Amino acid sequence: MPVRTHRTVLRRAAAGCVAALTLALACACGPGSGGSGQAVGTPAAGPSGSASAGATPSGAASTGAAGSGAAGATPSGSASSTSSSPSGPATGSASAPAPGTPSGGTTGTPAPGQPSGNQAPATTAAAPRPAPDAPGTSVVYRTASGAAGGKTVALTFDDGPGPYTGQILDLLDQYHAKATFCEIGPQASANPALVKRIVADGNRLCDHTVHHPQPMHTLPLDKQTYEITAAKDMITRAGGPGTQVSWFRAPGGDFSTANRQIAVQDGLRPLGWTVDTRDWARPGVDQILANAKSELKPGGIILMHDGGGDRSQSVAALAQLLPWLVQQGYTFDFPAS
Numbered sequence: 001m002p003v004r005t006h007r008t009v010l011r012r013a014a015a016g017c018v019a020a021l022t023l024a025l026a027c028a029c030g031p032g033s034g035g036s037g038q039a040v041g042t043p044a045a046g047p048s049g050s051a052s053a054g055a056t057p058s059g060a061a062s063t064g065a066a067g068s069g070a071a072g073a074t075p076s077g078s079a080s081s082t083s084s085s086p087s088g089p090a091t092g093s094a095s096a097p098a099p100g101t102p103s104g105g106t107t108g109t110p111a112p113g114q115p116s117g118n119q120a121p122a123t124t125a126a127a128p129r130p131a132p133d134a135p136g137t138s139v140v141y142r143t144a145s146g147a148a149g150g151k152t153v154a155l156t157f158d159d160g161p162g163p164y165t166g167q168i169l170d171l172l173d174q175y176h177a178k179a180t181f182c183e184i185g186p187q188a189s190a191n192p193a194l195v196k197r198i199v200a201d202g203n204r205l206c207d208h209t210v211h212h213p214q215p216m217h218t219l220p221l222d223k224q225t226y227e228i229t230a231a232k233d234m235i236t237r238a239g240g241p242g243t244q245v246s247w248f249r250a251p252g253g254d255f256s257t258a259n260r261q262i263a264v265q266d267g268l269r270p271l272g273w274t275v276d277t278r279d280w281a282r283p284g285v286d287q288i289l290a291n292a293k294s295e296l297k298p299g300g301i302i303l304m305h306d307g308g309g310d311r312s313q314s315v316a317a318l319a320q321l322l323p324w325l326v327q328q329g330y331t332f333d334f335p336a337s
């Protein structure tokens, strides 16, 4: 999806987050709001296939969303949203990673087609981390089988588990669909039965930090490390022996060189999305559906929320989205890992 669009989306997201933040962890944000501008994610307009973490030059915050992914490049829907860009909080803007920040800035400039590479090693200097740009640190923006060209989709739900997770699991079961749940550590600790059911139903888990910090990339490295590793531990403990947590999704899609590396070292693949339903903003069921339908392409990853506040609209939208996906010939897949 075009970067611009993204930005807009991000701004909106930010707005939503701010609102949602009342509840502390809550922020629904999947959407990139965080503002980090770090654009790790989106390949500039291009499809580069994957997810590279490269950022868009513009510094923009293209974070999470868009990737190219299998879905091919630019997700269409996008353009449309551009216009409406709300003035929301400036999130994005600021983004440009402060010079000093470890992760931040560097991400920026990969040639459109280039894979994650980017970060200038120099910047990472102080960090006690291993080689920058270790393989596999790029953000995933497509389904596992997406590269093969199948008509697949990966559903992802953020900020839970919580009061709406059970209804979402019921719907998934009804359509024999599987999804990936990006969980907040303490939420998992507080709802171990839900985590166990998620896994028992054949769904998968993703680490969405302990406190949902936004922006995340400006935190000291030790704090970023804690956010990721402690959340993984909480989710794993809640799920019980053998529980696997396979991905890490930065709050608001605020991926940085640093947090991607921390995640990978902890066995987690950074996970983005290509379709932001913006359900976190509770725009109404019809709008959530319209967002999903207009932006989705085969191999895409849909972002929705099962936590972070009142998710009744998300549940109602999912009840209509699932049959639509089936009717369109989509099969449910997990993100690439």
Ligand SMILES: [Zn+2]
Binding pocket: 027, 028, 029, 030, 031, 158, 159, 208, 212, 251, 252
């Ligand atoms: Zn979130």
